[in-house]
Amino acid sequence: MNNYDDESHTYTIDGRPVPSITQALVEAGIVETKFYNEEGRDRGSFIHKASQYLDQKDLDLDSIPEDHKGFLDGYQEFKDCTGFEPYLHGIEKPLFHPVHYFGGTPDRWGKLNGSDVVLELKTGSISPWTAIQTAAQEILINFIEPALDLRRHALRLSKDGKWKLFTYNDPRDHAVFLAALQVSHWKRSH
Numbered sequence: 001m002n003n004y005d006d007e008s009h010t011y012t013i014d015g016r017p018v019p020s021i022t023q024a025l026v027e028a029g030i031v032e033t034k035f036y037n038e039e040g041r042d043r044g045s046f047i048h049k050a051s052q053y054l055d056q057k058d059l060d061l062d063s064i065p066e067d068h069k070g071f072l073d074g075y076q077e078f079k080d081c082t083g084f085e086p087y088l089h090g091i092e093k094p095l096f097h098p099v100h101y102f103g104g105t106p107d108r109w110g111k112l113n114g115s116d117v118v119l120e121l122k123t124g125s126i127s128p129w130t131a132i133q134t135a136a137q138e139i140l141i142n143f144i145e146p147a148l149d150l151r152r153h154a155l156r157l158s159k160d161g162k163w164k165l166f167t168y169n170d171p172r173d174h175a176v177f178l179a180a181l182q183v184s185h186w187k188r189s190h
Contacts, residue, residue: 001014001015002014002096002098002103004094004096004103004105011094011096011102011103011104012103013096013098013101013103014098016101018096018101018102018103019101019102019103019181019184019185019188020102020103020104020105021102021103021104021133021136021137021140021177022104022133023184024102024136024177024180024181024183024184025129025132025133025136025177025180027180027183027184027187027188028179028180028181028183028184029183030129030132030176030180031127031129040123040124043068043071043123044121044122044123044124046068047068047071047072047075047121047123047157048092048107048121049092050064050068050072051071051072051075051121052091052092054072054075054076055086055088055091055108056088056091059072067159068159070158070159070160070161071123071157071158071159071161073161074157074158074160074161074162074163075121075155075157075163077161077163078155078157078163078165082112082113082165083111083112083113084110084111084112084117084119085110085111085112086108086109086110086119087108087109087110087111090106090108090109090110090141091107091108092105092106092107092108093105093106095140095141095143095144096140097139097140097143099143100139100178100181101181101185102136102140102181102184103140104136104137104140106118106120106137106140106141107119107120107121108121109137109141109148109150112151112153115149115151116148116149116150116151117150117151117152117153118134118137118138118141118150118151118152118153119153119154119155120133120134120137120152120153120154120155121154121155121157122154122155122156122157123156123157123158125156126154126156126166130154130166130168131152131168131170131173132173132176132177132180133177134152134153134154134168134173135152135168135173135174135176135177136174136177136181137152138150138152138174139174139177139178151167151169152167152168152169152173153165153166153167153168154166154168
């Protein structure tokens with residue numbers, strides 16, 4: 001039985017706690033958390049949830065604080081300019097990998113320029129480790145939908161309504177994540 005607890009951000013497989021993608025990257029020393037702050041985390045969580053409602057055509061624009069509207073305007077403009085269509089079943093869905101023992105919640109997967117893509121939304125800077133994060137998300141998605149030939153992207157959204165798309169295609173990113181995951185498992189068991 002797989003379970004995700006949103007409040008504690010905990011993934012379990014058959015009752016056993018497993019690392020999330022971010023936890024594995026932090027425990028392996030790839031992600032440095034000293035640059036994180038509560039304001040950025042809260043903003044990112046809000047924009048992720050609001051963009052989910054936007055994708056589901058259930059967003060109440062009056063509920064969006066003025067200082068957050070630009071991020072959503074940028075996301076909508078990205079969709080309008082590129083034709084990106086998220087798969088509704090692939091929006092903020094917790095996933096589990098029972099072979100590699102980890103969990104994660106990809107922001108979106110869908111169609112972009114005729115290709116299946118995984119799309120990571122960012123409201124702050126794009127870090128080099130985002131490539132590894134999207135590789136881990138691809139591993140999770142391909143476990144449940146093996147027929148997809150995913151391309152990996154991150155979308156940086158800005159307060160001023162601008163957006164920039166980043167593409168990741170280094171096949172070594174998957175191996176880096178799996179190595180980080182093994183380090184995480186080792187640290188948890190020792």
